[in-house]
Amino acid sequence: MAFPEPLERLIRALEKFPGVGARSAERMALHVLRSPREEVAELAMALRDARVETVRCERCGNVSLETLCTICADETRDAGLVCVVEGPREVEKMESAGVYEGTYHVLLEGFSPREGAQPESAAMRRLCDRVAGGTVREVVLATAPDREGEGAAMLVVEALRGMSVQITRLARGLPVGTRLEYLHGEILAEAFRGRRECAADGGPVESGGAPEA
Amino acid sequence: MAFPEPLERLIRALEKFPGVGARSAERMALHVLRSPREEVAELAMALRDARVETVRCERCGNVSLETLCTICADETRDAGLVCVVEGPREVEKMESAGVYEGTYHVLLEGFSPREGAQPESAAMRRLCDRVAGGTVREVVLATAPDREGEGAAMLVVEALRGMSVQITRLARGLPVGTRLEYLHGEILAEAFRGRRECAADGGPVESGGAPEA
Numbered sequence: 001m002a003f004p005e006p007l008e009r010l011i012r013a014l015e016k017f018p019g020v021g022a023r024s025a026e027r028m029a030l031h032v033l034r035s036p037r038e039e040v041a042e043l044a045m046a047l048r049d050a051r052v053e054t055v056r057c058e059r060c061g062n063v064s065l066e067t068l069c070t071i072c073a074d075e076t077r078d079a080g081l082v083c084v085v086e087g088p089r090e091v092e093k094m095e096s097a098g099v100y101e102g103t104y105h106v107l108l109e110g111f112s113p114r115e116g117a118q119p120e121s122a123a124m125r126r127l128c129d130r131v132a133g134g135t136v137r138e139v140v141l142a143t144a145p146d147r148e149g150e151g152a153a154m155l156v157v158e159a160l161r162g163m164s165v166q167i168t169r170l171a172r173g174l175p176v177g178t179r180l181e182y183l184h185g186e187i188l189a190e191a192f193r194g195r196r197e198c199a200a201d202g203g204p205v206e207s208g209g210a211p212e213a
Numbered sequence: 214m215a216f217p218e219p220l221e222r223l224i225r226a227l228e229k230f231p232g233v234g235a236r237s238a239e240r241m242a243l244h245v246l247r248s249p250r251e252e253v254a255e256l257a258m259a260l261r262d263a264r265v266e267t268v269r270c271e272r273c274g275n276v277s278l279e280t281l282c283t284i285c286a287d288e289t290r291d292a293g294l295v296c297v298v299e300g301p302r303e304v305e306k307m308e309s310a311g312v313y314e315g316t317y318h319v320l321l322e323g324f325s326p327r328e329g330a331q332p333e334s335a336a337m338r339r340l341c342d343r344v345a346g347g348t349v350r351e352v353v354l355a356t357a358p359d360r361e362g363e364g365a366a367m368l369v370v371e372a373l374r375g376m377s378v379q380i381t382r383l384a385r386g387l388p389v390g391t392r393l394e395y396l397h398g399e400i401l402a403e404a405f406r407g408r409r410e411c412a413a414d415g416g417p418v419e420s421g422g423a424p425e426a
Binding site for chain 2: 007024
């Protein structure tokens with residue numbers, strides 16, 4: 001015998017979430033049974049609303065309520081600077097860092113880079129179109145410093161080859177605020193390979209800003 | 214800036230699931246945005262249906278579509294034998310083992326024993342009532358062999374103290390089908406403490422069946 005049908009149906013629906021296996025789906029479903037009805041109704045409504053009301057920005061591919069997302073529509077943002085990220089979460093992360101005033105380009109269809117991610121060819125075409133449009137002077141690669149991210153970055157570099165745009169990537173090195181003892185050796189190796197000359201005050205000789213083309 | 218409002222609302226709603234943190238909720242929400250609308254509508258419907266259509270069996274506390282669950286309502290099941298479990302998942306597990314023909318008693322309100330679980334006092338009262346009713350001859354403790362499960366079992370034993378019913382618990386020992394090298398020492402220790410005399414064929418001298426009271 002199995003669980004009652006409505007419960008089984010809910011479990012099967014929850015299992016479709018990435019990273020949610022049979023056991024988690026069961027736990028989640030049983031949680032639903034003991035949650036207040038209003039809370040469950042709220043979640044059901046939120047699901048439909050989020051699916052129906054959001055679209056992808058037709059320029060950068062980020063999640064948006066309008067044809068253009070708030071960042072692309074914001075005329076104070078530097079449209080000549082395009083930061084290529086894997087998904088909407090990376091956009092949020094960059095925004096919260098508070099140093100970036102350019103625009104974005106969201107690469108991956110799935111919004112979920114870690115799962116069999118391939119830069120969507122449509123996203124890549126849109127990026128080429130943006131660059132071909134002539135307003136973009138610099139593309140900053142901000143894909144993850146891992147195998148998938150590096151692969152995505154390489155595809156972007158290839159796609160933009162021969163176009164007149166500067167391509168940069170985020171610096172690699174020691175993550176600010178950690179102790180060396182906790183870092184993976186490869187992080188240290190990369191930081192060593194990328195070492196920069198020190199100024200008298202211990203800071204880098206040339207700091208900040210994109211390298212000159 | 215944050216995600217668009219409908220997306221933020223969905224993330225907050227998903228975060229209420231046990232074991233779903235901010236990051237998982239984000240991943241799940243972004244998955245919703247790229248899922249077919251029908252699939253999202255189906256999940257929303259399944260949530261409401263599961264919440265509205267299921268109740269707890271008024272006898273055993275298991276999840277049910279009727280006042281009495283299918284097991285309690287099944288007259289071929291041995292109502293004199295009551296297996297005390299922590300939640301509906303454990304009922305399913307016992308059922309799928311295919312050896313048990315008695316009934317159950319679901320102990321925990323939360324359906325989710327691993328999270329701050331305390332046997333629900335109402336469930337405990339219902340168990341005492343069932344036993345006081347006189348038809349129950351054996352209560353089999355099938356709570357988990359860990360701290361929470363043992364704690365729950367102790368509370369049951371205490372609650373039933375002085376009532377005329379035999380209380381047993383599932384055997385502890387080597388889990389059938391594993392190799393010793395992979396087992397935690399405590400499992401071996403428990404198996405050693407509970408060792409039984411061997412018959413000439415290597416089997417236990419007395420096998421199966423509940424101990425005589």
